[in-house]
Amino acid sequence: MSEFTPTDLRGFIAVAESGHLTDTAATLAVPQPTLTRRIRRIERALGADLFDRAGRRMTLNTRGRAFLPHARAMVTELADGTAKVARLMDPERGTVRLDFMHSLGTWLVPDLLRDYRTLHPGVDFRLHQGASLDLVDRVRADAADVALVGPRPAGVGQDLGWHQLRLQRLALAVPEDHPLAEAGPQPVDLRAAAGENFIGMLPGYGTRLLLDRLAGDTGFTPRLVFESMELTTVAGLVSAGLGVALLPLDDPYLAPHGIVLRPLDPPAHRELGLVWRAGSDPAPPVDQFRAFVMGVG
Template identity: 50%
Template sequence: MHMLSIGLRWFVTLAEEGQVTAAADILGIAQPTLSRRLATLEQSIGVDLFDRYGRRLTLNAHGALLYEHARRALDELDAAESRIAELTSATDGTVRLDFLHSLGSWLVPALIRDFHRTAPRVRFALHQDAAGHLADRILAGHSDLAAVSPRPRAEGLGWLLLDRQQLALAVPTGHPLADRPEIDLRDAAGEPFIAMHPNYGMRRLLDEAAERAGFAPRIVFESSELATATGLVSAGLGVALVPIREADPEAAGVVVVPIRGGDAVREVGMVWALSRPLTAPALRFRDFVAQHDRSPG
């Protein structure tokens, strides 16, 4: 029993058991010792914490209030002890990993699968969200690592580049741009766009690319999934900016035309907070990812 929590745990155990004898047995201490601790605690607080019914103890209003806070404090202490243990053990523990929806079909599963071959006892707590939200979660300490795109603008984040994907314009079959080997994005300035929601990485890339091309895209629908965007393109509702690696070249009714220019790329990377140390399993996973072979096939 850890010293940080021992002073709270006996009270919580007594409150949950409702009997000194039973609580003393669970705690492994003598019944008179536990009775003295309770008397000392009630004296120091200045109120009774239990109503006595023979050998039975029932929390009164004061005791219920103390129990609520003591239970919460114990849960926090237990969580802190677990996190401290994870800081020093690279073979056990949990990696809190966030990632974009679009990376959940290829990158993240491959990384976790291959990492588990070397560290099978490490667990993962996964969370999907938009790129802007993932950076905020890392900085707030809700996650250890996040696979994102493009590189967040927020300060205080480490960055590991994982992939550079050529950007393309998805257009319907038979579209005037469909037969070109490549295009400038300004060639699509008059087209209706199927775009991702604001705060999504692909939406930021579209807005930045259109600004460089000198136009504001006319957006007719906003989606949270790239697959939905290309599906609507196949229906003839517009065009969409997509990364070639995640575009389905066999999708019925869709042609993917590469966009010309060295800045027409999507950088995919991993971020973490620079203001605090990574736990041992998170550090091990990040170092593994840095050496991982992500070539196709």
């Protein structure tokens, strides 16, 4: 089968709309024989004449009228695809698929996006929230370009890149009228809360991963009475006296009203950072945003 090009299709569409070969060639600024060859390539590829020719007039026949909407669709789809690739390669107009944990949606993510969009207003962001483990899986599966997560995931240095942005010291949060609150904001061993009810994040969320690991290291399994996807909910339920919790000390949007935060002893931290696929194809919009975040952090 003969092959035709997008230029051939555009020539066919122009002649179909004008009905005149010579005038169309002049409009397209090509010699008439060149335009004739373009239309002939399409007709050979389809195995059928598409025009009824009468002197200088060219009128679409039944076959031409059947093909015309598909020709227009092919040209449109090609233009759309070309534009999308161009956007992916344009750091000022491309798209960044950014995932982040729920707890970062109140401060870190808005701050980063506000500052970045001031410098690069044409960049499009596609945002997704979720549990830390799920977000890392999405990065690995190429469902996201980068993700703001914590703690540092497994696989860094292998199939994942990582840049640390914050290191938050962890504390045991207790209601202000709880016996463990009597010492005030003094450091405390997590084992002191081994027999307490815990308010925690859902499995797979960053702070829950840390609670399970730290409790396991000290020899107990937390007794969870409620699991949430929001740290603000966890803090609120602690203040209501429903249990204790593991919370970061310096989260600017976790107002410790009605609770006492006691830093863990030995010290433990919540590491927050940016994760991406190691060795991923160059994507200027993503690369530029990642460089910005790493520069800020």
